[in-house]
Amino acid sequence: MRTLITISAMALAFASGWSYRNNSAELEINDMQLSQLRALNSALVTMVSIETKRKAALAENDKLFAQLKTEQARKNKTITKQVIRYVEKNSHSDTCQLPNKWVQLHDAAATNSMPTNTGTTGVSDDTTARLTATGALETITDNYQSCNDIRIQLLELQAWASEIIYEH
Numbered sequence: 001m002r003t004l005i006t007i008s009a010m011a012l013a014f015a016s017g018w019s020y021r022n023n024s025a026e027l028e029i030n031d032m033q034l035s036q037l038r039a040l041n042s043a044l045v046t047m048v049s050i051e052t053k054r055k056a057a058l059a060e061n062d063k064l065f066a067q068l069k070t071e072q073a074r075k076n077k078t079i080t081k082q083v084i085r086y087v088e089k090n091s092h093s094d095t096c097q098l099p100n101k102w103v104q105l106h107d108a109a110a111t112n113s114m115p116t117n118t119g120t121t122g123v124s125d126d127t128t129a130r131l132t133a134t135g136a137l138e139t140i141t142d143n144y145q146s147c148n149d150i151r152i153q154l155l156e157l158q159a160w161a162s163e164i165i166y167e168h
Contacts, residue, residue: 058163065159069152076145083137098131110143 108115 061159065156072148072152076141076148080138080141080145083141084134103131110139 104115
């Protein structure tokens with residue numbers, strides 16, 4: 001009977017030790033999982049904060065860009081008025097004497113097309129086109145403004161593409 005009590009005590013001690021070891025391991029696993037959840041929560045809070053700051057910066061950038069476009073449009077109007085006024089005031093003759101070939105090449109460059117052959121139109125390259133200085137400057141100023149508008153659109157497109165790349 002003593003042997004039976006000894007074996008029972010040993011079995012009980014072994015079972016208690018096994019149970020304690022399992023409980024300790026489970027506690028360690030739970031502590032590690034809790035630590036990981038805390039780190040994940042901290043990372044999530046940081047990500048939300050960064051995303052909020054990024055959206056605020058983008059909104060500010062959009063606001064500044066709208067102001068830039070408005071200011072550029074105002075400047076374009078002022079420049080056009082001043083250039084025309086200057087030309088009208090300082091021009092002795094309101095006509096420009098430009099060769100037809102020059103006018104055709106300029107028009108072709110502005111429309112991104114091939115220049116027409118002057119030999120088939122019956123107009124000599126030696127003749128000059130009668131343009132007003134004001135008309136020429138209005139056209140050239142308009143072309144430059146269009147170029148600047150397209151440049152701004154390209155900058156907007158590049159900013160949009162960068163934002164899309166950042167988000168994905």
